[in-house]
Amino acid sequence: MKVENFLETAESLWPARLAEDWDRPGLSIGSPKAALERVLLSVDFTEEVLAEAISVSAQLVFTHHPFLLKGVSAVSEDTRKGDLIAKAVRAGVAVFSAHTNADVVEDGVSDVLAKALGLEEVRPLVTTEAGIGHGRIGLLPAGSTIGSLVASLNSTLPQTLRGVSSTAPADLEISRVALCGGAGDSFIDAAIAEGSDVFVTSDLRHHIAQEAAIALIDVSHWASESLWLETAANQLRSYLGQIEFVVSSVNTDPWIFNQGSKTQ
Secondary structure: OEHHHHHHHHHHHOOHHHOOOOOOOEEEEOOOOOEOOEEEEEOOOOHHHHHHHHHOOOOEEEEOOOOOOOOOOOOOOOOHHHHHHHHHHHHOOEEEEOOHHHHOOOOOHHHHHHHHOOOEEEEEEEEEEOOEEEEEEEEOOOOOEHHHHHHHHHHHOOOOOOOOEEOOOOOOEOOEEEEEEEEOHHHHHHHHHOOOOEEEEEOOOHHHHHHOOOEEEEEOHHHHHHHHHHHHHHHHHHHOOOOEEEEOOOOOOOOOOOOOOOOO
16 A cells, blocks of 8 residues: 555545645645555654654654644754654655544544533534534533533543643533534634533633633643544544554643642
């Protein structure tokens, strides 16, 4: 098998046309003609992920986040990205991503998170096509609270230093939950318009959280997207049985130390 065989299957699962205009999914490092036997899946492409790819003899790293999302004017090896690109090329490791095009589809990032939390009657929060769209919205059983949802998130998501935080008290009763894996503060108004009791997402800023007219729950960006990796791997396995797909064991959440946090 070759990288191009993987690219064809990835396009059928996560069509590039579904990506946002600003997004840059696809093959960012490597040749479509290169031989491919093993793929490592990760949320991010980092030094540690590349080392893992080399250790498991993967010829391609499939990430959620595009490695070259923002404009790069130089890839000299005295820059962080340039150094990592050079190391990947020398090791024969290609890098591919599916980003917002993997956010919006069925069994995409937000869909997987919603199902893992046990939401019922799940549908896109912001529909872009039939059955496709950003975020998800669904229902929890009667008697659910902010506290029970936070506990569910804490047990469902991989553990990170910053854990799970809420702007609302634990005893607040909730039913309709909106969510967006990754950074989704741009969908807060949509969550409110759909009558949600709470919105779950990542990377919430101080003033946005303070001023939002809805209860918010903030989770790790990496953790909220990492659940999707195994689903993506299983989808790829069903089409490309000759290629081995391995989900990375590397936690790429950037926060590794804290001190003095407390619960009010």
